[in-house]
Amino acid sequence: MKKNSYSEQGKQEVECVNCILDPMCQLLDYAxxxxxxxxxxxxxxRPVARGxxxxxxxxxxxxxxxxxxxxxxxxxxxxxxxxxxxxxxLPGEMIGAEGMAEKLYPSTVRALEASHIxxxxxxxxxxxxxxxxxxxxxxxxxxxxxIAFNRKLMAxxxxxxxxxxxxxxxxxxxxxxxxxxxxxxxxxxxxxxxDIGSYLGLASETVSRVLSKFRKAELLGLKKKHVALLDxxxxxxxxxxx
Amino acid sequence: MKKNSYSEQGKQEVECVNCILDPMCQLLDYAxxxxxxxxxxxxxxRPVARGxxxxxxxxxxxxxxxxxxxxxxxxxxxxxxxxxxxxxxLPGEMIGAEGMAEKLYPSTVRALEASHIxxxxxxxxxxxxxxxxxxxxxxxxxxxxxIAFNRKLMAxxxxxxxxxxxxxxxxxxxxxxxxxxxxxxxxxxxxxxxDIGSYLGLASETVSRVLSKFRKAELLGLKKKHVALLDxxxxxxxxxxx
DNA sequence: CGCGGGGTTGACGCACATCAAAGAGAGTGG
DNA sequence: CCACTCTCTTTGATGTGCGTCAACCCCGCG
Numbered sequence: 001m002k003k004n005s006y007s008e009q010g011k012q013e014v015e016c017v018n019c020i021l022d023p024m025c026q027l028l029d030y031a032x033x034x035x036x037x038x039x040x041x042x043x044x045x046r047p048v049a050r051g052x053x054x055x056x057x058x059x060x061x062x063x064x065x066x067x068x069x070x071x072x073x074x075x076x077x078x079x080x081x082x083x084x085x086x087x088x089x090l091p092g093e094m095i096g097a098e099g100m101a102e103k104l105y106p107s108t109v110r111a112l113e114a115s116h117i118x119x120x121x122x123x124x125x126x127x128x129x130x131x132x133x134x135x136x137x138x139x140x141x142x143x144x145x146x147i148a149f150n151r152k153l154m155a156x157x158x159x160x161x162x163x164x165x166x167x168x169x170x171x172x173x174x175x176x177x178x179x180x181x182x183x184x185x186x187x188x189x190x191x192x193x194x195d196i197g198s199y200l201g202l203a204s205e206t207v208s209r210v211l212s213k214f215r216k217a218e219l220l221g222l223k224k225k226h227v228a229l230l231d232x233x234x235x236x237x238x239x240x241x242x
Numbered sequence: 243m244k245k246n247s248y249s250e251q252g253k254q255e256v257e258c259v260n261c262i263l264d265p266m267c268q269l270l271d272y273a274x275x276x277x278x279x280x281x282x283x284x285x286x287x288r289p290v291a292r293g294x295x296x297x298x299x300x301x302x303x304x305x306x307x308x309x310x311x312x313x314x315x316x317x318x319x320x321x322x323x324x325x326x327x328x329x330x331x332l333p334g335e336m337i338g339a340e341g342m343a344e345k346l347y348p349s350t351v352r353a354l355e356a357s358h359i360x361x362x363x364x365x366x367x368x369x370x371x372x373x374x375x376x377x378x379x380x381x382x383x384x385x386x387x388x389i390a391f392n393r394k395l396m397a398x399x400x401x402x403x404x405x406x407x408x409x410x411x412x413x414x415x416x417x418x419x420x421x422x423x424x425x426x427x428x429x430x431x432x433x434x435x436x437d438i439g440s441y442l443g444l445a446s447e448t449v450s451r452v453l454s455k456f457r458k459a460e461l462l463g464l465k466k467k468h469v470a471l472l473d474x475x476x477x478x479x480x481x482x483x484x
Numbered sequence: 485c486g487c488g489g490g491g492t493t494g495a496c497g498c499a500c501a502t503c504a505a506a507g508a509g510a511g512t513g514g
Numbered sequence: 515c516c517a518c519t520c521t522c523t524t525t526g527a528t529g530t531g532c533g534t535c536a537a538c539c540c541c542g543c544g
Contacts, residue, residue: 076397081482084401086393098393101386107393136378143385144343147392151328151340151349154396155318158443159326162500192522201400203501208524224509404532434490445533450492466491 013069013116014091018181021066021094023138024120043119054095054109054117061099063119064139067091070115071190075108083108085198087150088191090173092180094142112190156239157200165200166210167235170220174229186228255311255358256333260423263308263336263362265380285361296337296351296359303341305361306381309333312357313432317350325350327440329392330433332415334422339385354432398481399442407442408452409477412462416471428470 016022025042045068048054054065057077067089074087074095086107089095095117099105122135156168178184189196193211194204202210214220219235221228229235258264287310290296296307299319309331316329316337328349331337337359341347364377398410420426431438435446435453442449456462461477463470471477 074393076393078397078401084397086397098386098389101383101390106390133375133378136375136382140378140381140385141343143382143389144340147340147385147388148343148348150389150392150396151316151318154392155320155326155328158400159320159440193524194522198401204523205502205525206500208522209500212524436490446491447493447534448532450490451532454492 014067014180014182018179019066019068019092019118020142021064021118021120024135025118043121046117046119048111048115048117050111050113050115052111054111055099055105057105057108059105061096061103061105063121064097064100065095065109065120066118067093067095068116068118071112072109072115073112073191073195075110076106077108085191085195088112088173088199090176090180091182093176094146097139097143097146100139112195160239162200162202162206162210163213164239165202166196166207166214167238169196169200170227170229171232171235171239174232184229185232186226189225189227256309256422256424260421261308261310261334261360262384263306263360266362266377285363288359288361290353290357290359292353292355292357294353296353297341297347299347299350301347303338303345303347305363306339306342307337307351307362308360309335309337310358310360313354314351314357315354315433315437317352318348319350327433327437330354330415330441332418332422333424335418336384336388339381339388342381354437402481404442404444404448404452405455406481407444408438408449408456409480411438411442412469412471413474413477413481416474426471427474428468431467431469 016025019025048070054072055062057075069091071091072089072095073085074089075083076086078084089109095109096105098107100122153168153172157165160168173187173189174184177187192204193207196202197204197207200207211220211222215222217234219229219231221230290312296314297304299317311333313333314331314337315327316331317325318328320326331351337351338347340349342364395410395414399407402410415429415431416426419429433441435449438444439446439449444452453462453464457464459476461471461473463472
């Protein structure tokens, strides 16, 4: 499989076959013209500018999105009013499905760079045709995965030192890039250190210090925002050796 | 609505009307005999002993459960081998849906006290009848809610001081008890301080100290494991006041 | 009765937040 | 094209919240 080099990241679109919504797209293509299926619910390739907001906290739910290229951050208004980063979305991943429950989006999603998304309009998934059932099943799986994923990452992060958090974070990104057909040892951190800090519960200064330390220890290469994981073994040991 | 006193907590079953799986139960009752619906998928009122495990990490997925009475903790094996608490389940709440995706349970669930559960066997939700569609929709909503809930709580907990974490934790429990028709100012913390600490990322000694501090400040009454929230206002201010 | 798990309380040290100041780009306007 | 600003990053100095260790108490259970 062709790997996109990190220098193309954000331009090179994820292959459909590597997109998490692909099974849904295929279902929809296949079921085109089915009487139970409303028309025009799948919109491909909408471009999104850097800093643009896909939806805001408490906007009415309309669609689920897939990231085709670029990256996003998910924010919720913290209890003290400040916005807080609760997740990042990479190419091939899904955005917005948590809003389906309450018909309101529970978070804000903002582009970290110029990006592309696919939009799946499913305000009301109320038909009863077979394609819809399969679509729903797929959705259930995706949501279940999301929960399990969040739990793991949170548990990993909560008790750990700053170094362990950063290591876990980087390895997590690596794994996700790899899963979608991108290079898994070299990528660009499009988010600011402050965003990472907010996500991991660290000060941005700490993020900077730890990354520098990793670089000096030659665990990773770091030029501006380009990272190269040099010693995945050691990073893994860092985490395990709690 | 009748409120169960905290002294009965763990014995008094949650009213079905307050159970999160009730919509599903009703659907299943209603659809009884439907040709698309397998028989015997709903098992009511299984008792569970204190310390008993409902399912283990990586067990094959079979069922989704509702807590009818009592309480549970959700664990995942930490990266260092130690088990880590990632959640608690109260009466009326759902257990195990995250396993649906991968057909494996991603966590272990253990009873904190003698409890009762309802079991919903849905190993394969593959029919296409109308009841199944509604069931699936309901499931999607529940999962979406779970994600939003986890994100909020985690975001609240991550950046906060030990006092803020405990306050957020207690208020969260209060809210959840209230939502299910239980008293929301008095309840019993069936889990150990160590469990709470594991969940919140604190040492058990810190949990003890902070709770004592709250008691001295008359924010709450605390006798053994019985808590009474005396000054919800101040607890809320604690959280908001960054 | 003795044992063991859980809770309380105190002393100590370190990891990380906070404050501060300066550099490095990226975008903007003259 | 250069000066200006603004945001992000880096690095150092300082303080403190909470983890860790240790001793002791309480209570339930065999």
